[in-house]
Amino acid sequence: MKLPHRHRHLFREPVGDLIPEGKTGRDRIVEIVAGAAAVVTVGDRTTEKVLKYGILPDIQIVDGVERRTRRTAPGGAVETITCANPPAHITAEAVSAVASAYEAGRPVRILVTGEEDLLLVPALARAPAGAILMYGQPGEGLVVVRADERSKEKARRLMALLEG
Template identity: 40%
Template sequence: MLRLPEAHRELFKKPFGVLYGSIAELLPLIEGRMVCAVGDVVTHNLLAAGVVPDIAIIDGYTMRSPCNRLPLLRGRRVTVKNPPGTITDELVAAIDEAVRNRPVVIFVEGEEDLAVIPLVFAAPPGVAVLYGQPGEGVVLRIVDEAAKQEAAAMLERFIRE
């Protein structure tokens, strides 16, 4: 398991991609792409816009409160444990498997916030990864070599436990 030290948590509050005010703004950019969503509200809003994500990673919460908009997705559902501030080997394995065999919903017992990092590593180039930026909107990151390098730099801040 990888744990993000408290001292580095602030670094992860800036968007890891381009921030948009709403899902509607980025719909033309994800058309025809494999779409991965991290977060209950982003997943719900994608579905409301008529986009079914290939992979959705949710935890039943939004901003630390129970989410009353749990997305109803068809497809395989996998449950993994991932405590807050961590990236577990179990989560990484589930993401790797999901990329190969989609559609899938990964339900996280704990917190899914940092799942974007291993998702960018696992996803092939061109995939659209979306996640919520609390109080600001939705972040879109198209997977490319630069995204993978930035994810690697982020992982250097973690401690293996």
């Protein structure tokens, strides 16, 4: 499914709480994820930061690219699931990879060929209540999303905007 140009602005707005770049230190992140039903990171830099802080996310969604520059995907997962997901899309294969990662019951990395940015949406829609999802907002900081009925409904509404 493809994100039409007319709806792209809706996906640029933070889905959760934006924490400015200078305030995303280890203690703050550890406090945020304490007691979470699951921890999900979307993006290479976000995943790398969380791993550096000694937190192993339950699900890491990465593509080996940061700001259009190829990089080595961060380490730290027990199992890797690969999927294809072109820019501005959410493919059935990617949605299936997210579902498989949640069902695995152990830390999993989803390595995306293409672009991982929009995969926050199916990850949030599928997340258990009480999960914490994190992704980077370029040039601004870290977005933290708490999975609850309101945020999951927002994810479902965003998914409904995709075409194809």
